[in-house]
Amino acid sequence: TQLLEQSPQFLSIQEGENLTVYCNSSSVFSSLQWYRQEPGEGPVLLVTVVTGGEVKKLKRLTFQFGDARKDSSLHITAAQPGDTGLYLCAGLLYNFNKFYFGSGTKLNVKP
Amino acid sequence: AAGVIQSPRHLIKEKRETATLKCYPIPRHDTVYWYQQGPGQDPQFLISFYEKMQSDKGSIPDRFSAQQFSDYHSELNMSSLELGDSALYFCASTQGGGRYEQYFGPGTRLTVT
Numbered sequence: 001t002q003l004l005e006q007s008p009q010f011l012s013i014q015e016g017e018n019l020t021v022y023c024n025s026s027s028v029f030s031s032l033q034w035y036r037q038e039p040g041e042g043p044v045l046l047v048t049v050v051t052g053g054e055v056k057k058l059k060r061l062t063f064q065f066g067d068a069r070k071d072s073s074l075h076i077t078a079a080q081p082g083d084t085g086l087y088l089c090a091g092l093l094y095n096f097n098k099f100y101f102g103s104g105t106k107l108n109v110k111p
Numbered sequence: 112a113a114g115v116i117q118s119p120r121h122l123i124k125e126k127r128e129t130a131t132l133k134c135y136p137i138p139r140h141d142t143v144y145w146y147q148q149g150p151g152q153d154p155q156f157l158i159s160f161y162e163k164m165q166s167d168k169g170s171i172p173d174r175f176s177a178q179q180f181s182d183y184h185s186e187l188n189m190s191s192l193e194l195g196d197s198a199l200y201f202c203a204s205t206q207g208g209g210r211y212e213q214y215f216g217p218g219t220r221l222t223v224t
Binding site: 030031033035040041042043045046048071079086092098099101102103104 | 115144150153154156167199201203209210211212215216217220
């Protein structure tokens with residue numbers, strides 16, 4: 001079992017639709033990161049959230065860290081084909097100084 | 112800004128051969144992680160180094176070894192290559208032994224024939 005569970009695993013939507021990806025755990029994290037990876041490329045860091053309840057916005061992407069720092073969400077508004085990729089959450093487990101990756105969400109945005 | 116550098120970007124080897132992958136972390140980063148990513152899978156942690164010492168070990172086969180050098184670059188040595196070793200290998204760097212976010216390199220695509 002994965003320490004960080006992402007849902008959905010796969011998502012195929014039309015351009016212009018909104019979507020939310022979830023990253024859930026029963027463990028507490030000191031910080032949580034979201035990455036986007038395109039085929040054959042390395043994951044690119046999108047954001048780091050540190051404080052419970054924190055919300056960060058990156059253009060059409062909104063990231064939220066849960067109040068208890070056990071979960072996070074990524075919301076994309078008006079998705080575009082350029083958003084297509086694998087979205088990975090990763091967290092630094094509290095008191096363990098070790099990173100864990102989520103299971104990933106494959107997003108396909110059709111024009 | 113300088114990023115993580117990996118070399119080579121592509122490598123083709125035959126079964127039972129050896130391969131060496133190199134990773135040059137972002138300047139002033141003292142921690143390096145190695146990951147293996149098979150087709151359609153998320154990255155699987157192999158091994159990490161902090162200040163030139165192994166800090167954590169994941170699912171790294173015994174046929175693989177790695178080290179971090181005095182200039183903080185790292186090398187992943189892979190011997191007796193198998194077809195199943197074909198994958199993307201990523202290196203990521205950070206500072207402080209892993210208390211901060213990781214930055215990934217572009218990866219090395221290894222193909223074993």
